[in-house]
Amino acid sequence: MSAVKIPSVLRPAVGGARELNVAGSTIGELIAALTQQHPSLRQQLLAEDGGLNRFVNVYVNGQDVRYLQGLDTPIEDRDEVRLLPAMAGG
């Protein structure tokens, strides 16, 4: 199980949780499990083609998965996964 940090913007989609423990051996599997448990996250995270939305970044231990192996990036227990959508507020 990996800890997934949920930012404020996405919390309404997961019942207000700040952090969720989700199983999966890759980022793709983890996101599939996450969106299955919380279907309204799907629109936020995934584009129609099943890839990650370009306005949401996913970091594993502080590294952007786009520069790792994208959805195929392997994750291990105790890795910290962070979802980070763009915000505009100023």
Add this chain to the structure above:
Amino acid sequence: MPKSYPDLLREARATIREVTPAEVAQIREGAPGTHVVDVREASEWDQGHLPGAVHISKSYIEQQIEGAVPDRDAPVILYCAGGVRSLFAAKTLQELGYTDVASMSGGFQQWKSQGLPWTAPVVLSDAQKQRYSRHLLIPEVGSEGQAKLLDSKVLLIGAGGLGSPAALYLAAAGVGTVGIVDFDVVDASNLQRQIVHTTDRIGEKKTESARRSITALNPDVNVVLHEEMLVADNVERLIEGYDAILDGTDTFETRYLLNDAAVKANIPVVHASVFRFEGQLTVFKPYEGPCYRCLYPTPPPPELAPGCSVAGVLGVVPGIMGLLQTNEVVKLLLGIGDSLAGRLLLFDALEATFTELKLKRDPHCPVCSDEAVEARKAGRPLEVAQVGADAPFALGGVGGAA
């Protein structure tokens, strides 16, 4: 038996290596890492000094040398006006364990008389010396750094939650020119966080209100008001000539427009955004680090990204993020420290935590990649994801910082 001054001087000469000004010039050329420390009084330093020297008055040498030269085996050359004070200061350094200390014979007077280069003094008025005294005491700022700040131009996009603390602290720091882009008026709901404005200015233009607060704090600051909404047609004109830009807007449209123009004009943008209890902060330094489009290639649809006016924000969050932005701006202007370029700093007010994420330049970025630069040069700029009224995700032209 008590010693006389000539005794002490003889003792110092016997233990301290002396080098002539010509030798010092040579040593510095061969070993640029050599520390040169001016031990005269501040008033003498202000009249002119060796380029690249640091100033530690002899009366503070024991207290401050470690800050300036942490490595006790590093080569250090001390000088004063005539070569005596530096000899005694060098002896002190030896007692502190510095192993490679020399004193410049003949001091600054001989250096000058031999026609060697020295830096023209930065002249701050007495009032400025008093106002900025806490800056002048910091070796990394000093009067040269303060002069840089006084000579700098910073543009604030938005006089709102992020822009308010920035405007006040930039003014207090003595940044010579502060430009403000905002077309909004002060609303009662702004005052929970936009501390550059006041209750009696509700209904007043934000630019004017900000100018009044800045001028009241520091009349030296030249405040340039741009009372217009930042749009594609004016962005290049608005940002021209500024040394750094502080992005405090609240729409994606403005953020992307600003990014594209700033990369083109090679002006660093210090970026922050806030949502409820959270903030994001980074520095977009064109061609050295990623730009906004490298970080987020496209904006989210509006229903997935509510702004402060819809979702709310804890008032102190833009205050904290705006000040961290100001810190980055001041560092950029002074050329000190490590900027946040290539790093995204997240702040969570509820957890009271900061998290750092690594950012990378997108090698295929349509704005800042080599390919994009070449395409611009050839007059055929690459296509970018459109943001705004014509874009697939239309964003209401809210503008102005919330």
